[in-house]
Amino acid sequence: MQASTSSTSAWQQLKNRDLSCEEALHLLVDSQGIVNLQLLDREVTYRFLKQVFDRRALPPVIPLLLWRNCYYLGSPVALSEAAIASLREQTAMAIHVIAIAEQSYRAWFQSQNFDQNRINAEVAINPLTGEVEQENIGKMTELHLSKATDQIGRIKTLISGALRNRASDIHLEPTLDGLRVRYRIDGILRNITTLPLEVSRRAVVALKVMADMDISESRRPQDARISEKYVSETEAEVGLDMRVSTLPCVGGEKAVIRLLPRQNPFSSIDELGFSDKALAIYKGWLAQPQGMVIFTGPTGSGKTSTLYTSLQAIATEHVNVVTVEDPVEYVLPCITQTQ
Incomplete structure (x- = not known):
């Protein structure tokens, strides 16, 4: 079998007679049980799930192919005879189960x-x-x-x-x-x-x-x-x-x-990650009646989170806090923010 590079689903290629059923299955599931999820067909999934009575009770399976009155299903676990019989009864089709990797089922489930x-x-x-x-x-x-x-x-x-x-x-x-x-x-x-x-x-x-x-x-x-x-x-x-x-x-x-x-991810200064010594020094700075604290660091280092959490800490009912920002990133209560 030659490897197919087509983006057409394996089921469509099978219907067009470009592949045999065995070749389509090899295209979908490799020797390690990894499923090529991008070659699955939405129509097969739709038909299968439509025929299932209760999706919440469905065992962990991926509908791979529908061919000649048979659903080819991938599963990371061994299905019991009772589970297979139930699927056979619900779909009115034969059921053929193929072993697949657990990671493929998890990825498919999340995408659904x-x-x-x-x-x-x-x-x-x-x-x-x-x-x-x-x-x-x-x-x-x-x-x-x-x-x-x-x-x-x-x-x-x-x-x-x-x-x-x-x-x-x-x-x-x-x-x-x-x-x-x-x-x-x-x-x-x-x-x-x-x-x-x-x-x-x-x-x-x-x-x-x-x-x-x-x-x-x-x-x-x-x-x-x-x-x-x-x-x-x-x-x-x-x-x-x-x-x-x-x-x-x-x-x-x-x-x-x-x-x-639109929510500050930190509720207090104590949760910012300062060491005990640095936290005590920093709280002392915030308690001063005047002064300047400069925050520097690369993108994503926590400048904004530290700044806004600090503003929340000093914005009591006895203190008037006014900011000049470019731009306003978080809207805080009890603070006058200008841009």
């Missing part, structure tokens, strides 16, 4: 429960154990991007991935190969993926539309702000501000998105 039309920062849950797990940022981002139906969906997918992984910034940079995507996590830029060359400009234009920028102007820098809502780790809907900047460069426009959830 991902809504590209909303920004979502819910943590990844292992569907087999119910425990929180660390996602593979690059692979999950690419999988979710493959399911996006438009450019704005792609941008929201990137924002969701950044929030889930606690990134402070998203960098979109044109290269010879496409639009490179990098997240700044813990102050360090990390390569995530590269969008294809043919969608690079359209993705940046979609971001400019979201930010209400002038899409006809690509020869000068632009700055704007986006206000959105996202689903947090606790499944609550939280406000999200994003500062967007674009810069003309060789190959197109570079864009940077700064993520600013």
